[in-house]
Amino acid sequence: MPATFASRLICTLGWCRGQDKGKMIKSACHDNQAEHYDLQVKNSQNDTSDYIRENYATIHQTALHMLELNPRDRLLDIGIGTALLEEKITTKLSFYGIDISERMLAKAQEKGLSIELKKGSFLSIPYPEKYFTKIVTCFAFHHLDDTEKSVAIDEMFRVLTSNGILVIADFMYKNKTEKANLTKRFTTEGRKDMLEEMEEENFTDIEWLTGIIKRYGRKIYTRQGSTISWIVKAA
Numbered sequence: 001m002p003a004t005f006a007s008r009l010i011c012t013l014g015w016c017r018g019q020d021k022g023k024m025i026k027s028a029c030h031d032n033q034a035e036h037y038d039l040q041v042k043n044s045q046n047d048t049s050d051y052i053r054e055n056y057a058t059i060h061q062t063a064l065h066m067l068e069l070n071p072r073d074r075l076l077d078i079g080i081g082t083a084l085l086e087e088k089i090t091t092k093l094s095f096y097g098i099d100i101s102e103r104m105l106a107k108a109q110e111k112g113l114s115i116e117l118k119k120g121s122f123l124s125i126p127y128p129e130k131y132f133t134k135i136v137t138c139f140a141f142h143h144l145d146d147t148e149k150s151v152a153i154d155e156m157f158r159v160l161t162s163n164g165i166l167v168i169a170d171f172m173y174k175n176k177t178e179k180a181n182l183t184k185r186f187t188t189e190g191r192k193d194m195l196e197e198m199e200e201e202n203f204t205d206i207e208w209l210t211g212i213i214k215r216y217g218r219k220i221y222t223r224q225g226s227t228i229s230w231i232v233k234a235a
Contacts, residue, residue, distance in 0.1 A: 031101050031102065031103040031104070041053070041056065041084065051191075051194055051226070051227050051228050052171075052197075052228075054226035054227055054228070054229065055225050055226040055229065058225065059138070059169050059225035059226065059229055059231060060084070060085050060088055060138060060169070061088065062169070062223060062225055062231050063085070063136055063138060063167050063169045063231050064085070064088060064089060064136075066165075066167050066221070066223070066231060066233045067134050067136055067165055067167050068134075068165060069089065069091040069093060069134065070091065070093070071091060071092050071093050072093070072133070073091075073093040073094065073133045073134050074093070074094045074096065074131065074132045074133050074134070075093055075094065075095055075096065075132065075133070075134045075135070075136065076096045076097070076098070076125070076127070076131075076132045076134070076135045076136070076159070077095070077096070077097040077098075077135075077136050077137065077138075078097075078098055078120075078121075078122055078125070078135065078136070078137040078140065078156070079098075079099055079100075079122075079137050079138070079139070079140030079141075080097030080098060080099050080104070080105070080108060080115075080117070081099060081101075081104045081107075081108070082104055082107040082108050082111070083097060083107075083108035083111055083113055083115060085136065085138055086108075086113055086115060087111070087113070094116075095113065095114060095115040095116065096115065096116045096117075096118075096127070096132070097115050097116070097117050097118075098117070098118050098119065098120030098121070098125065098126065099117075099119065099120070100119065100120070100121050102119060105117045105118075105119065122137075122140075122141070122144060122148070122151075122152035122155060122156070123144075123148060123151055123152060123155060124155070125155050125156070125158070125159050127159050128159070129158055129159060130159065130160070130161050130162070131159050131161075132159055132160055132161065132164060133160075133161050133163075133164045133165070134164060134165050134166075134167075135156050135159070135160055135164065135165075135166045135167070136166075136167045136168075136169075137167075137168055137169070137170070138169040138170070139169065139170055139171070139229075140170070141168050141170040141204060142170050142171045142172075142201050142202050142203055142204060143201070143202065144202060145202050146202070146208070149202075149204065149209070149212070150212055153209075153212050153213060157216050164235075165233065165234070165235045166213075166218075166233070166234040166235075167231060167232070167233050167234075168204075168209075168231070168232045169225065169229065169230070169231045169232075170203075170204060170229065170230070171201065171203045171204070171228050171229055172203055172204040172205070172206050172209075172228070172229070172230040172232070173203055173204075173205060173206065173228070173230075174206050174207065174222075174230075175205060175206065175207040176205065176207075179198075179203070179205070182198065182227075182228065183195065183198065186198070194228075203228065206222060206230060206232060209232060210232075213232075213234045216234070218234040218235060219234070219235055220232065220233070220234055221233040221235070
């Protein structure tokens with residue numbers, strides 16, 4: 001099946017799926033995008049028809065605000081890509097980033113930011129238990145299916161301190177009713193690309209995610225960032 005326009009855009013965000021739904025392909029897709037990734041992000045943000053990158057910069061800022069960063073923090077960014085988020089951080093703290101793409105990591109390294117970069121994924125975070133005070137991930141979580149997301153939540157809380165903060169910014173909907181409303185909206189707008197995207201990608205049901213996170217006794221805070229993007233905080 002040919003990739004949808006939105007799927008190609010998502011590929012540039014640093015994570016992508018193959019045609020076999022549920023299987024994360026290796027780094028070839030986003031390795032190939034790494035060289036021009038920052039420029040692609042910049043050029044797409046003025047496209048008002050692009051639901052994928054709608055309010056992209058604002059969502060980054062909201063995620064950073066919800067992290068409540070301070071100089072004592074150890075911050076892990078999962079799916080760091082070229083470190084676009086870290087470029088916006090002014091607080092002096094300890095930065096760490098993982099990605100499955102070596103070329104994305106290399107582009108991040110070229111920026112000269114003080115970040116410890118490693119190859120890794122949601123399902124295998126290469127750090128010991130309770131190592132980080134804050135964890136963030138932006139526009140990567142939707143590439144996991146629900147089973148993988150549940151494992152990823154366990155893995156993130158494994159490396160997060162007991163009083164740490166987790167922030168997930170990604171493509172989501174509040175519940176099944178809101179998913180149906182989005183489907184109706186895109187149908188009315190004639191947005192076949194977005195209907196295909198909702199079918200092929202695993203937008204997260206916030207109601208479901210809340211249930212998973214509550215197993216850890218955390219409070220959940222949510223904020224809508226765009227038509228299809230939300231920021232979820234667990235603290």
